[in-house]
Amino acid sequence: AKMLLSVVRLSQLLLLLLIGRARAGPSTSLLSNTVLDSSGVYFISYDGLVNVNSFQLSGVLTYNSYQYAAWYTSSRAVVLARRTASATSWGSWQTLTLNHTLVATDSHNVVALGVSPVDGRIHVAMDCHSTPVYYTVSSAGAAGSSVTWSASLFGSITNTIGTLSVGSQITYPQFVVTPTNALQFVYRTGVSGNGDYQLAEYDASSAKWTSVGSWASKTGTYTAPSGATSAARSLYIHGFTYRGTRLHVTGTWRENSGSVSCSSGGLTNHDTVYFYSDDYGRTWKNAAGSTIATSGSSPVTVNTSGIIIDSLNADHGLMNQESQDVDSAGRIHAIISYVPGRFTQCVTDYESNRTSYARAFHVYQASNGSFVKTEIPFAIEAVGRSQIALDSADNAYVVLPYVRVVSATASAGYGDWTLVYDGVGAGLKAFGEVTVDRVGLVGSGRETLGVLFQESSSGSTPSPVRVVEFDI
8 A cells, every 4th residue: 555655646746747847848058159250240230240130041050960150250251161960969160261251331241041952052142232142152062061161162253143133232132942952042122111022943953043033022002000101112021931832921011101100210110911822932822821922923012912910000110020930830930029009109219219118029820820929028128130940849939139048838829938048147248139040940850949149349349250059
């Protein structure tokens, strides 16, 4: 009887421990903190740094058993790095310097990396803000292999993407791999508040790029609640993300006319939109499944029906180009941030108002198809953006500015946000925005989250560029 009682008590204890772990939710621990460059170029423009911006998307990425990163060093030259990465260990970083130096003191002019899996080439697009893009590509087989890491791997630097002319006003270059292992190039033509999003695709068999066409247009008319109108704009996307065979896009519109906002010191960004494609970006549907647009002929516009998933006027300092991810069930998750109405109904200085009052919100599609928005209960305390990444169990990790990591569980309906790592308290001295390696979290099998950041400095004094890895 005593033995039976002991077994029962032991079982109860184990059950309590399991329940406690379940209630505790996901956690994280810092595995490594490595220096890519002790003297990365440093200047603040548009509230950001050129080496780390949320729209960079792939400043750090994993491909096969290698992790890659890119940045500008203090001489303004472009540096690419790689290291081996496995579930248990990371190798030392190896670097090479491309024959290109940063042409403008502009934080938009980031370096974006991509890999075309079919031929193993590394693609680099960089240094543009409504200006010509600079592009180079490696020889075949360079990605994911132990080939000697040197600049001789890469070809000449051009203002075209291969032989494809993409124009002279390019911004926000991003590379994305499709479910069929094709590489796509996503970019904006035109200027802020008056631009179109474009898509191109790489054919590894011929090593050539072709244009798919414009998929989001500046055309249409927006009418603000005040009655003011705007006749031009540009879409700012939170991502261009494949999961399964579906391509997901969320974003916000920025109007060309300042009259739609309550103050000239605010931002003309409004509304969060969502649409998707099941044919690699050729045709587009809204969340209800209705076909709404065709790339190259009838792109998405501000007047496209059924795409707004969170309505917000241009008076709240809504930030553009935050982040998104897609869960294992193929449902979109996005981070947006703005100044809630409980603080003010009119943002008059978006930099100071966002730093004082802005909050991040998690917007996701529930299993019934509806969209849920939850305020993350931690102040941003910055102008800039946050990054979301989902683990293999669909738990959400959001890296707020300064490498503060908060997390919520899928089992709790993402209502249990907890601070799991405090980069400020840990003394990381991160400037603000970060870039994350989402492939390293799920696609690589490592279950680690890589975060690229740069230490804060003053003036134009160079500072260290780092990658930290978290065990998830």
